[in-house]
Amino acid sequence: MDTLDIISQQIANSLILGSFYALVALGYSMVYGIIKLLNFAHGDVYMVGAFIGFTLLSLLSGFLGDGWLGISAAVVLSMIATGFLGVVIQRIAYRPLLSAPRLSILITAMGVSLVLFNAVMAATFGEYKAFETGLDFEGVDFGSIHISHTQIVLVLATALLMTGLTLFINRTIYGKAMRAISIDMDACRLMGIDVNKIIALTFFVGSALAAAAGVMAGVYYGSIHFFMGFIIGLKAFTAAVFGGIGIIPGAMLGGLLLGALESFGTQMPWIGTEWKDVFSFGLLILILVFKPNGLMGRNEIERM
Amino acid sequence: MRKIALLFAVSVLVAGLAAPAMADIKVGIMVPTTGSEATYGKDMENAVKMAVDELNAKGGVLGQKFTTFTADDGCDPQMATAAASKITSAGVDAVVGGYCSGATLPTLKIYADAGIPFVITAANSSKFSDMNPGNAFLVNAIGSYQVETAVALFKKMGVKKLAIVHQGDGYSEDLASLTQKKWKESGNEVVAYELVNKGEQDQSALVTRLKSKNPDMVFWTAYYADGGLLIKQLRQGGYKGKIAVGDGSTDAKLLQIGGKATEGVYALANPLPEFLTTGKKFIADYKAKFKTDPGPYSALTYDGMMLLADAIKRAGSADKKAVTAALKKTDKFPGLSGPVSFTDKNLLATSNFVVLLVKDGKWSLSK
Numbered sequence: 001m002d003t004l005d006i007i008s009q010q011i012a013n014s015l016i017l018g019s020f021y022a023l024v025a026l027g028y029s030m031v032y033g034i035i036k037l038l039n040f041a042h043g044d045v046y047m048v049g050a051f052i053g054f055t056l057l058s059l060l061s062g063f064l065g066d067g068w069l070g071i072s073a074a075v076v077l078s079m080i081a082t083g084f085l086g087v088v089i090q091r092i093a094y095r096p097l098l099s100a101p102r103l104s105i106l107i108t109a110m111g112v113s114l115v116l117f118n119a120v121m122a123a124t125f126g127e128y129k130a131f132e133t134g135l136d137f138e139g140v141d142f143g144s145i146h147i148s149h150t151q152i153v154l155v156l157a158t159a160l161l162m163t164g165l166t167l168f169i170n171r172t173i174y175g176k177a178m179r180a181i182s183i184d185m186d187a188c189r190l191m192g193i194d195v196n197k198i199i200a201l202t203f204f205v206g207s208a209l210a211a212a213a214g215v216m217a218g219v220y221y222g223s224i225h226f227f228m229g230f231i232i233g234l235k236a237f238t239a240a241v242f243g244g245i246g247i248i249p250g251a252m253l254g255g256l257l258l259g260a261l262e263s264f265g266t267q268m269p270w271i272g273t274e275w276k277d278v279f280s281f282g283l284l285i286l287i288l289v290f291k292p293n294g295l296m297g298r299n300e301i302e303r304m
Numbered sequence: 305m306r307k308i309a310l311l312f313a314v315s316v317l318v319a320g321l322a323a324p325a326m327a328d329i330k331v332g333i334m335v336p337t338t339g340s341e342a343t344y345g346k347d348m349e350n351a352v353k354m355a356v357d358e359l360n361a362k363g364g365v366l367g368q369k370f371t372t373f374t375a376d377d378g379c380d381p382q383m384a385t386a387a388a389s390k391i392t393s394a395g396v397d398a399v400v401g402g403y404c405s406g407a408t409l410p411t412l413k414i415y416a417d418a419g420i421p422f423v424i425t426a427a428n429s430s431k432f433s434d435m436n437p438g439n440a441f442l443v444n445a446i447g448s449y450q451v452e453t454a455v456a457l458f459k460k461m462g463v464k465k466l467a468i469v470h471q472g473d474g475y476s477e478d479l480a481s482l483t484q485k486k487w488k489e490s491g492n493e494v495v496a497y498e499l500v501n502k503g504e505q506d507q508s509a510l511v512t513r514l515k516s517k518n519p520d521m522v523f524w525t526a527y528y529a530d531g532g533l534l535i536k537q538l539r540q541g542g543y544k545g546k547i548a549v550g551d552g553s554t555d556a557k558l559l560q561i562g563g564k565a566t567e568g569v570y571a572l573a574n575p576l577p578e579f580l581t582t583g584k585k586f587i588a589d590y591k592a593k594f595k596t597d598p599g600p601y602s603a604l605t606y607d608g609m610m611l612l613a614d615a616i617k618r619a620g621s622a623d624k625k626a627v628t629a630a631l632k633k634t635d636k637f638p639g640l641s642g643p644v645s646f647t648d649k650n651l652l653a654t655s656n657f658v659v660l661l662v663k664d665g666k667w668s669l670s671k
Contacts, residue, residue, distance in 0.1 A: 005516075125338075263509050277501060
């Protein structure tokens, strides 16, 4: 492999990795945009989504097979189920605290994270589950670069979801309501917008996207476990902050850039792949210090 | 109300009096029952319980029955020291277990301070030979024995350029660095020596790095959960060379996680019950009892428990010092996985590694 090959292969790698980060980061960013909550349970929602998808696929593979048809059905159904889980979490844990100080709801989010994490750990006895599918490793070869069909489909699916989300936010009345609430919740209430319903919808969409990422990660990597949401939750948070938290295109850009940073950063000959997390979290610190509003964020003036 | 309280007090008193003059022999089991290595941990716990049930069914040893007490070491040094303290304060007579070397090493001192004999049935870092305070006994062959088997395999396969990947924990780093040393000594080249973080799902950056070095063989020295991911991603990334894994990855779960990618993967293994002539009855009994297949360390752990019982019998009591002395004198104890004797450092005296190959989605003995 010459240098050009390595660079091209890394671009392909970073697209996959970045897709997962971006999908999870979107949920962080949407929720933050609308109720100013850093939903630290979001990584665990991703994990639960993967487990729901896993269960569904084992049930569905009898009728639909474990190829793309079965997987697509599992992704869609898991998105719906996990979306409702997000709504339930919002209703039980966050809505009663909407008017409480920000810190209370942040701590509640950590509590939710622990509940989900430990529930899945207890239910799976802490074991790894092998996500078995009928997919093979066939793919396209360009010289020594190899890109499997699975990778192509995953990136396309992510692009599709993101386009859908962008249209939903910008073109529908619900999207408009979300944008309005993120600007001024009280004014929206006065204008007759059902704020609670829109917040619930935001959680639904955010959780559904995380579930899509979770199931796709399970299919792609081949195994899922109860702590899979922890690191990706933190990375997605980094991506969301990187792009500018609360800003939808920012989360997408942040995810893709973070994926690229990890893929290329660890390719330097004197730095091993074990430095991956150092890159991500080092970046988080740098951004929080030097550009806390992120790449696409506006400078906000806080009234004290 | 008072009557009930009185009745309760009396019954407690009677229960106290009725306790047998000969106390039970309490055996601590220290294994990971949660986390990424939980499968192995439970296999081992089952194996001890099976041995204990068999011993108790025959009336125990010296007229004393065995009871067990399990603590979860989570394959984590901190959790393990907590588990060891728990076991020590539970007043056990001996401990069996120890799966992850990294988690087992820091507990040695805790058991040594309490004078408890510790039969280690899976962990096999070479560091045990220096760090053993004298009360720990390794029933499994240590890592360096495995290295010799590995190097012999690579030579036989005509490998020239070797890539080694480990996870930076006591066990996998030990195996990786020893293999690197031995391989270089035999005049061959190590083109890549890499470390990946535990629990990292995406290994594409590593795969590209490995592919750019063009190795004939990638040797994974860590555990099955991440090993399955790496093998799958190596094949997905278009790597066409050979792959071998160390004994920590020799598990059916590796085949499930890696799927079709694991076909043709070589593995170094401890004597698995299914490849042992003595293993047939063990497998049948284990399956009947636990409704699942015995894992790779269950036979060794069963041997460990039986060896402990044998040592107690030879010592004539469950006295910790006497049992430790008796364990030290073990001479060719007939275990399922072969005769057990110890070196002067309490390590297993003879190697017991075999080479396996994945064929049609199953482990089979490689010729």
